Amino acid sequence: MPTPTTLATSEARTRLHELTVIDVRTPGEYAGGHLPGALNIPLDQIQRALPDIRHAAERGDVLVVCASGARSENACRILADNHIATATLSGGTGAWAADGHDLHRPQGATRAAWGMERQVRLTAGTVVLIGLLLGLLIHPAFQILSAAIAAGLAFSALTDTCGMAAMLAKLPHNRPHAADLDNTLAELRNR
Structure with missing residues (x-):
């Protein structure tokens, strides 16, 4: 069974172009700002996404992120239990932003959601x-x-x-729009 690794923000930034980044936060948190190119697969949807994440991991390295690193570590454990090698971002998007790296927001996102x-x-x-x-x-x-x-x-x-x-995470303000998991998984398959 693969053991998840941890990437520092500097290493993740350097390798961002070669990583498949999966953000396991709620759609509301994701809309508040995420790593460039990150795909939103909420933690409660990881099981459903296993085949597509496995496919992405076979093609290259997968980085799992959340706000602080706790949920991404849980996701990495689930993925490791399913024999999918992943890494997590040390300190999550909070550390990414604190180190001065940009967070991207979907078009039309007007407010930052509370973490x-x-x-x-x-x-x-x-x-x-x-x-x-x-x-x-x-x-x-x-x-x-x-x-x-x-x-x-x-x-x-x-x-x-x-x-x-x-x-x-199930409250409406954390899901301003349902996570479009089908489109996200299609994009993951096409990367």
Whole structure:
């Protein structure tokens, strides 16, 4: 089974012309800015795209990216389990932009979407605050909301997964348009 490698932004920038770049973020995040030439295949669609990603990997190196590197590492593990060799971008698109490299936006994209990690922090913090306030003002049992979020965050850290991010990814603002996976996969096959 192939082990995923990690590319620094400088190495990825130098090799960008020879890489097939797959961005596993939500369509909303992708629209907010992505590596030049990246194809959007959201993490929850990776299984469906396996044959086409395998085909791309047989023709050259595949680089998987996300906002920070966590989701792309998960995608790389899925791909490695299916005997597809890939690399991930160290620090994701955040590190790419911080190093001064351009992010491309689809035509018509007018606003930058909040990153998934920021959305998770807002949602978790809001639910914890509501649980505490309702627990103080109405009934102590509402503090179970805060405890549930704390348990979920601890589980997320231990397993390097995030159920809240998976749920938030399905909200309409994270999918301003459905990922056109069929066209993306056709483009991947033709590269």
